[in-house]
Amino acid sequence: MSxxxxxxxxxxSITRYSLGFSLAAxxxxxxxxxxxxxxxxxxxxxxxxxxxxxxxDCVLNPSAVKCVHAYDLCGYCDLCGGYLEPGHISRDTAxxxxxxxxxxxxxxxxxxxxYEYKIKEDLCIGCAKCVEGCTAFGNGSLHLQVRHNLCTNCNECAIARVCPSDAVIRVKAEVPYLIKGGFTPE
Amino acid sequence: MPEIIKTAGDSIRKNIFLLTGILLLLLFIVPGSASAQQQRFPMPEFQTGYELPDTDRPEPRAPGMEIFDLAVLVLVLAFTTWLVLKRRSRKLVFWTSVFALLYFGFYRNGCICPIGGVQNVSLALFGDGYILSLTVLAFFVIPLFVTLFAGRIFCASACPLGVIQDLVIIKPVKLPQWLQRTLGLIPFIFLGFAVLYAATGTTFIICRYDPFVGIFRMGASFSMAILGVSFLAAGIFVARPYCRFLCPYGAILRVFSIFSSRHMSITPEECINCKLCEDSCPFDAIDYPNDEKKNRATKADYRRFVFYSAAIPVLIIAGALAVSGSYKLLSKVHPDVYLANLLVEDPGMMYESDMTEIETFMASDRTLEMLVADATEVQSRFRRGGYYLGGFLGLLIGLSLTQQVTFRKRTIYEVNRGSCYSCGRCMEYCPVGKPDHPYHKEDNNNHS
Known part of the structure; x- marks a missing residue:
């Protein structure tokens, strides 16, 4: 018995040591x-x-992705492709x-x-309609960013999983934003 | 859609004359206009002293906080180890686990956790270009080392997924052993597939089918909420269903716990076979003393044991060939493979379909050849990984078959080290070393 x-x-104990060793390796x-x-x-x-x-597709509702505005890139147009509905009746805030x-x-x-355009983030749902308009007809100063005060930083971002252009990437937390702009001459 | 673009384009063109008239001048004045050319409408020079607002950049959680999370994990594990091995207090284990549920679950929203960390580590080891964060690695490794020394302490109190199920155990039922053993294979299979899908850079299936993370975030998609609620509802009767029959990290912990150097025991000293702990474990993790005559291996069992052992290599090879052979099916989950399959099958879709993936692909400068090459590379990864996964599954089946015919003699009530979560429920029932326990009083009454 003994x-x-x-x-x-x-x-x-042999198995334990080998498990420990492989874990260490x-x-x-x-x-x-x-x-x-x-x-x-x-x-x-x-x-x-x-x-x-x-x-x-964000796990949060509304999404942690919001539109941001790179002001230094904006043309401050009256006829803004990001603000106005195509075929709008008049150029105002109606x-x-x-x-x-x-x-x-x-x-x-x-x-x-x-005209200045400012995003009210608590209303924005990140649908990118304005981004599409601004990129197509304007300078592309309106664009989407993950807002880190909202994002829960999931292990696998649910948006990254479905993004058709692999635009959702991992960046270092020290430089958490990829904001367009910097088009000012050096 | 093209119509809308056209009308808007027309109106914008009319306006361009006006704007460019003013702005063209600026273009020439501003030096280094090469970079400014990328802007359709250059930045205006304001006359009224308007200052450009700053684009708001709310910071993510401070980087040091991750270290704090890690410290909380280590403290919870160390404290629970002491509670379970030395202090032997179920009550304190319970309150520690509630704290961990609140902190890692509801405050930290369940991310990052060691269960999901399995995938990050596999992707970093086998995938290319994935950089692991040290915190994730530490979260993955520390509970494993603790398990090697003291058993599944992590499951007892630090895992928010386990604790939330532990809280809803109201009327646990005993499951038949064959069912437990069969369902108990699922975590290993899930683990194998999770590693394969992570290592090929496809997706993190563990996170995708995490039933409770939606509850921690207090918001989830409909299917996720249904999954979470049904797991909790089932957990009222079948204690900790996710831990026992699904959790892939639990599969690793089970193996580590079997060989741990120390482990929680039901009784602090000698077992007196009082049977009080018999029904205390909702997870059926207590092994009973067995009837030697009934549980002795017969000659047929010896023969089956030899047969099963000999079958293991065959099972490994068969599994490897089978899983690797189905690489086409397995790899379909990968977006590149999926898209390449679609387009190769029906190239006409490239110009007709309004699927976002196809539209985006057509707008990018990737050619179909490049896409197919990428997809083929992914498929060959699945084929290679399939050999390992299939071999692993074959070994798993072989080992569980041999287990069917091996018997171990037991004379006392013991915890099953693999299945035990070290929650400490059984310790409360044990009368040994507790003079106030009603068991002893009954004993005295009988004698008098």
């Missing part, structure tokens, strides 16, 4: 591919095709003229002929 017991004990190999920095999800605005899935389904863009007169 012989069986000690044999069992021996086998158990696995950790070692993984360490070679690891970095200290944390990673967060972000949208590469140059890859984004404004398909609208950010609004529908609801029927707005492209945004939730009226999340605030249009403000600055000086003739310039």
């Amino acid at each position: 012989k069986i017991q000690s044999r069992r004990k021996f086998i158990r 696995l950790t070692g190999f993984s360490l070679g591919k690891a970095t200290k920095s944390e990673w967060v999800w972000q949208i590469d605005p140059f890859k984004c095709t404004s398909c609208g899935r950010c609004a529908t 609801a029927e003229n707005q492209l945004c389904p939730t009226a999340a863009i605030e249009r403000r007169f600055i000086e003739a002929p310039y």
Whole structure:
């Protein structure tokens, strides 16, 4: 009996050591591919095709993806492709003229002929309708970004899974935004 | 859609004359206009002193906080280890687990967890270009090391998925052993497929079918909510159904726990075979003393054991060939393979279909050849990975067959180290070392 017991004990400890050793080896190999920095999800605005899935596929409702405005890229156009519905009746803030389904863009007169467009983030659902318009007819200053105050940083982003252009990428948490702009001459 | 673009385009063209008249001037004035050319409408020079607003950039959670999460995990594991092995208090294990549920589950929304970490580690090891974060690696490795020393402490108190199920155990039923053994294979199979799908860079199936993360976030898609609620509802009767019959990390922990150096025990000293703990475990993780005559291996059992052992290599090879051979089916989940399949089958779709994937592909500068080449590469990864997965599944089936005919003599009530979550329920029932326990009082009454 005691012989069986000690044999069992021996086998158990041998297996334990080999499990421990392989776990250590696995950790070692993984360490070679690891970095200290944390990673967060972000949208590469140059890859984004404004398909609208950010609004529908985020685990949060409304989505953690919102439209942001790179002001230094904006032309401050009166006739804004991102703000106005195609075939709008007049160029004003009336609801029927707005492209945004939730009226999340605030249009403000600055000086003739310039208008400022500002995103009201609590209304924005990240549907990218304005992004599509701005990219097609304007400078593309309106674009989508993951808002890190909202994002739960899922292990696998549900939007990344369905993004048709692989625009949702992991970026280092130290540089969490990929905001367009920087078109000012050096 | 083209119509809309046209009308808007027309109106914009009319306006362009006006705008360019003013702005063309600016273009020439501004030096380095090469970069400005990318802008259709250059930035205006405001006369009224308007200042450009800053684009708001709310920061993500401070990087140091991840270290804090890690510290919480280590503390919870260390404290529970002490509670289970030394203090032997179910009550304190319970409250620690509630704290962990609130912290890792509801406050941290269930991400990152070691269960999902399996996939990050496999993707980093086998996939190319995936960079792992040290926190994720630590989250994956630390509970495993703890298990090697003290059993499945992580399951007892630190895992929010386990704890939320632990809280709803109201009327646990005993499951027949054959059912437990069969369903118990699922975690290993799930683990194998999760590693394959992560390593090929396809998708994280564990996260995708995590039933409780929607509850932690207090918001989920309909299917996810249904999954979570039904798991909890089933958990009222079948204790911890996800842990026992699905959790892929639990499969690794089970193996590590079997060989752990120390483990929670039902009784602090010698078992007196009082049978009080018999029905205490809702997870059927207590092995009873067995009837030696009934449970002795017969000659037929020896023969079956030899037969099954000899069959293991055959099962491994057959499994490897079978899984690897079905690489086409398995790889269909990968978006590139899916799209390539569609387009190769019916090239006309490239110009007709309004599927977002196809439209995006046509708008990109990727050619069909490039797509097919990428898809073929993914498929060959599935073929290679399929050999390992199939071999693993063959080994699994072989080993579980041999287990059917091996018997171990037991004279006392013991925890099954593989299945035991170290929750400590059984410790409360054990009268050994508790003079106030009603068991002893009954004993005294009988004698008097």
